[in-house]
Amino acid sequence: MIRKSRLLFVFIIVLLVVLLSLPLPISRKIKITLVEFLSPVAEVFNYIGGKILSIGDLFTAVKENNILRGQAELLSQQLCQYRELAAENKRLEQLLDLREHTSYPTIACRVIARDAGSWYRTVVINKGKEDGIDKGMPVLSPGGLIGRVIESDDSISRVLLITDINSSIGGMLQGTRTVGLVDGEGGNTCIFTLIPRQARIQIGGRVVTSGLGQVFPKGLMIGAVVKVSSGRQDLCQRAELRLAADIDRIEEVLVVKEIKKGS
Amino acid sequence: MLRTLLVIILVFIIQTQFFPLWGIRLDLFLLVTVYYGFLYGVRAGVGVGLGIGLLQDIFSGGLLGINPVGLIICGMMAGYCRRMLLLRYWLIRVLLVFIFSLLNLLISLVISQMVYHIRLSGIFADIWLPVCAGNTIIAGLIFWIGDRYE
Secondary structure (H helix, E strand, C coil): CHHHHHHHHHHHHHHHHHHHHCCHHHHHHHHHHHHHHHHHHHHHHHHHHHHHHHHHHHHHHHHHHHHHHHHHHHHHHHHHHHHHHHHHHHHHHHHHHHHHHCCCCEEEEEEEEECCCCCCCEEEECCCHHHCCCCCCEEECCCCEEEEEEEECCCCEEEEECCCCCCEEEEEECCCCCEEEEEECCCCCEEEEEEECCCCCCCCCEEEECCCCCCCCCCCEEEEEEEEECCCCCCEEEEEEEECCCHHHCCEEEEECCCCCCC | CHHHHHHHHHHHHHHHHHCCECCECCCHHHHHHHHHHHHHCHHHHHHHHHHHHHHHHHCCCCCCCHHHHHHHHHHHHHHHHCCCHHHHCHHHHHHHHHHHHHHHHHHHHHHHHHHCCCCCCCHHHHHHHHHHHHHHHHHHHHHHHHHHHC
């Protein structure tokens, strides 16, 4: 038994001496061969180690997930703000474009309040007498006519929208030059009334301000005809209009300060 | 025999996949060799040292035969220490692990220096000290668990 142990011990020493004595290239060659032979085993070890490490990754992932969730919420809020800014920018660009193409002097204003009641259709804008705004001045948006100023204080003014039941504007069919009256219905539309029975009205025909009465400048876009109606006994026709301006969504408007005479 | 083989495989996976970890360096191969030497004697220490050493050599960049030398010597000495009565004290075993760590690294360094002429600066702070400290701390834990299991 002891002899066997000693023989084994001697064998191990000889083996080590032989291995250490091998020239470097041969030693490396043997190593490469053994690595290649044992590479499936190494792959299994790597696979097991990787799976164990991935458990630890789960905890990191939970923490990272919470952090990213917070960042995502913050970014979502910022995105909302940026979209809001982009939309405002677009509206102001349109307003600026309108201002540049309008031959009348105008004042840019912002809508700060809407009528809370059911009967009237008015909005409040953020400028008044101090800025040169006065009663009766027309109010425009990039889409078209909005209404007119009915009250003016130092720093705010109230605008009567064209859809109000008290609103009545001289209108004209752009194509046939047929004049009539554009009355507010109290909702979101207007009615083009007092149109002569014999006048030809086409669906889609544009209705603009006639300029009669010197309240509104001539040629301001009001809307387009969507429906025509008249009774057998009626002397006049009526046309329902789809408004050019989005009355319910206006946020920035232009107030016309002065209408040139003869326009 | 099968249990020993499984232990070697497990140690190999842990050593190669998880360390160094957060700057902690360990030589689990040495710890297992010394543990077997303490527990089962010279033959076990030498056998495990040879097997682990050759496995370590195959998958490392050094010369074939460097690691088995140090591990066999440490395994053998650990086997001889088994006869010491003082070995029943946990602290003595931990102290011996520290000494064997130093010895193993010294043997590897001497043989490597003869073959490769490796750069010595920084070896003590970057390798020796962390490995010896890590081994000593873990040895205390392993021996405690091992004693309970045995």
